[in-house]
Amino acid sequence: xxxxxxxxxxxxxxxxxxxxxxxxxxxxxxxxxxxxxxxxxxxxxxxxxxxxxxxxxxxxxxxxxxxxxxxxxxxxxxxxxxxxxxxxxxxxxxxxxxxxxxxxxxxxxxxxxxxxxxxxxxxxxxxxxxxx
Amino acid sequence: xxxxxxxxxxxxxxxxxxxxxxxxxxxxxxxxxxxxxxxxxxxxxxxxxxxxxxxxxxxxxxxxxxxxxxxxxxxxxxxxxxxxxxxxxxxxxxxxxxxxxxxxxxxxxxxxxxxxx
Numbered sequence: 469x470x471x472x473x474x475x476x477x478x479x480x481x482x483x484x485x486x487x488x489x490x491x492x493x494x495x496x497x498x499x500x501x502x503x504x505x506x507x508x509x510x511x512x513x514x515x516x517x518x519x520x521x522x523x524x525x526x527x528x529x530x531x532x533x534x535x536x537x538x539x540x541x542x543x544x545x546x547x548x549x550x551x552x553x554x555x556x557x558x559x560x561x562x563x564x565x566x567x568x569x570x571x572x573x574x575x576x577x578x579x580x581x582x583x584x585x586x587x588x589x590x591x592x593x594x595x596x597x598x599x600x
Numbered sequence: 601x602x603x604x605x606x607x608x609x610x611x612x613x614x615x616x617x618x619x620x621x622x623x624x625x626x627x628x629x630x631x632x633x634x635x636x637x638x639x640x641x642x643x644x645x646x647x648x649x650x651x652x653x654x655x656x657x658x659x660x661x662x663x664x665x666x667x668x669x670x671x672x673x674x675x676x677x678x679x680x681x682x683x684x685x686x687x688x689x690x691x692x693x694x695x696x697x698x699x700x701x702x703x704x705x706x707x708x709x710x711x712x713x714x715x716x717x
């Protein structure tokens with residue numbers, strides 16, 4: 469049984485020696501949402517997640533994807549909500565959970581025919597960089 | 601067990617440093633002297649390897665809005681990729697190095713391949 473505080477890094481459960489780069493987001497608020505060209509940046513007061521693929525937003529149990537009406541509104545509704553937990557499985561998925569039970573999910577799988585080189589980047593306030 | 605894990609990580613770290621140094625020597629035809637104020641290795645060698653330079657501003661034909669550059673090593677895996685260079689502005693957004701304007705990630709100027717001479 470996995471506890472709420474366990475994090476998955478590189479397909480393994482985090483046990484302090486393998487810390488997810490996204491662990492720093494816990495207790496930080498989503499401070500801004502930046503739409504750039506055809507991608508997205510989520511800022512957590514200086515910790516910045518750049519998503520080159522549109523994430524899925526889960527609000528009140530309902531899933532919103534980019535091609536559905538209300539996606540942008542629901543994404544912006546998450547602004548000011550605090551992160552309670554992150555789950556990162558390399559090459560699979562990144563999930564960010566917020567204190568109002570909303571979620572932001574980013575699919576990390578890149579298909580062989582996709583033109584993107586990476587799904588996203590993450591820079592924390594200590595200028596540590598991660599790519600996935 | 602802990603020693604074994606440490607040894608594995610040390611080996612991975614050495615591999616990371618070697619690939620980083622290889623990238624550094626591969627791009628010797630590109631001038632980055634405007635971007636030497638800040639430098640950091642990519643911290644997380646599990647999710648990618650390369651180098652990041654930040655805190656500059658233009659120079660050598662680059663638009664003044666260009667403030668950083670990423671030099672990414674070749675990668676293997678489900679979608680292999682060659683070594684490449686990504687220029688960015690102060691917000692970490694990918695830009696065309698000549699114009700300084702943001703570009704989508706699929707734009708040819710977003711990921712510029714590094715070719716050996």
